[in-house]
Amino acid sequence: MCVDCGYVFTKQSNKSLPVCPMSNLSSDVIPHVRNGWISLSGQGDAPEDPYPDEK
Structure with missing residues (x-):
């Protein structure tokens, strides 16, 4: 999900993400100043790939 506008982008891997297409x-109308993504799922979806310890 785009941190600026909330656009949800679906992709198999999140190691390399494009610029938000809405920017x-x-x-x-929503300025894109942070230009980043929040991962809504991915790591942690499978028992053999758990979330890292939260700090």
């Missing part, structure tokens, strides 16, 4: 629109 390239000429009608961009």
Whole structure:
């Protein structure tokens, strides 16, 4: 999920992510200043791939 606008992007691997496609629109009403993603799932989905310890 884009940290600026909430756009949800689905991809098999999150090691390399593109720029949010919503930031390239000429009608961009939500400025994209942080330009990052939040992983909603992935690591931790399988018992053999658990979440790392939270600190």
